[in-house]
Amino acid sequence: ERFVLTDAQWSKIEPHCLGKPTDPGRSGRNNRLFLExxxxxxxxxxxWRDLPALFGNWSTAFRRFRDWREADVFKRIFDALSGEADMEYAMVDATIVKVHRHGQGAxxxxxxxxIGRSRGGMTTKIVALTDALGNLVRFELLPGNRHDTIGVAPLIAGIDLGALLGDKAFDANWIVEELDQRGAKxxxxQHPGRAQKLKIDAEMYKWxxxxxxFFCKLKEFKRIAMRACKTDQSFA
Structure with a gap:
């Protein structure tokens, strides 16, 4: 009975749930307990079959999860909780998660x-953009064998940022040119193979x-640290 959501978090989440008393059709039973x-x-x-009886029937909960996924409810909740980003500067990075055999075969x-085969076996890559406080703003899922930079374009599209911090995996000419055009730092x-090194702010890079x-906190959730979802929709 160790619940996670605070009252302040729930007040932001509740308006985006399905099955509220004000919605047409059938009302959902205890949306807050379902999210828990x-x-x-x-x-x-x-x-899902091991869901404690405290939360109700596991099959009902799973079908409800699937319905909310198809209706983009979780996306709306994420947007509501990450809508006040501090974009003085942003940070981009990627992490690999191993895919459990139960997560394969979709x-x-x-x-x-x-899902792709990399040195770690069957893996998924999470490319994330965080704000200046290290809070998640956007993310992309890629097969584990794809290069990190492939996920960057949709992450920074339409976002006004003062600077972009990243490791040398993101030292690509098109990213540098894109940031220069925006006037972002x-x-x-710098990649060792770059002919003309750019001078970067070493103190800012430490941030x-x-x-x-953020990735360390994310992987405290075991279903993210090892992917068990067959579809990328469910995993996202």
Whole structure:
């Protein structure tokens, strides 16, 4: 019975839930308890069938999760909780998660579900953009064998940022040119093979530890640290 959501968080989440008394059709029973069930699954890494009876029937909870996923409810909740980003500067980085064998075999093949074979076996790559405080703003899922820079364009599209911090995996000419055109500061570690090195702000680069901290917090949730979802929609 160790719940996660605070009253302040729930007040922002509640308007975006399905099955509110004001919605047409059937009302959902205790949306807050259902969200706690989802968080319990993600935090513990357990199968849905092992959901404690406290949260109700596991099958009903899973079908509800699927309905909310299809209706983009979780996306609206994420947007509501991350809508006050501090974009004085942003940070980009990527992490790899191993895919459990239960997370393989979805229709369309692995690559269509952001799964690829890398040195770690079957993996998914999470490319994330955080704000100046290390809070998640956007993310992209890629097969584990794709290069980090592939996910950058949709992350920075339409975002006004003062600077972009990244490690040398993101030292690509097109990223530097894009930031220069926007008038944003480039704080990206230089690849050893770059002919003409760019001078970067070494002190500002140290702040990049905040996105590493974000990934550490993210992987405290076991269903993210090891992917068990067959579809990229469910994993996202």
């Amino acid at each position: 069930a989802v968080l319990w699954i993600v935090r513990t890494g357990s199968p 229709k369309g093949g692995p690559s269509s579900q952001a 480039v704080v990206i570690s 990049r530890h905040l996105i590493e901290n």
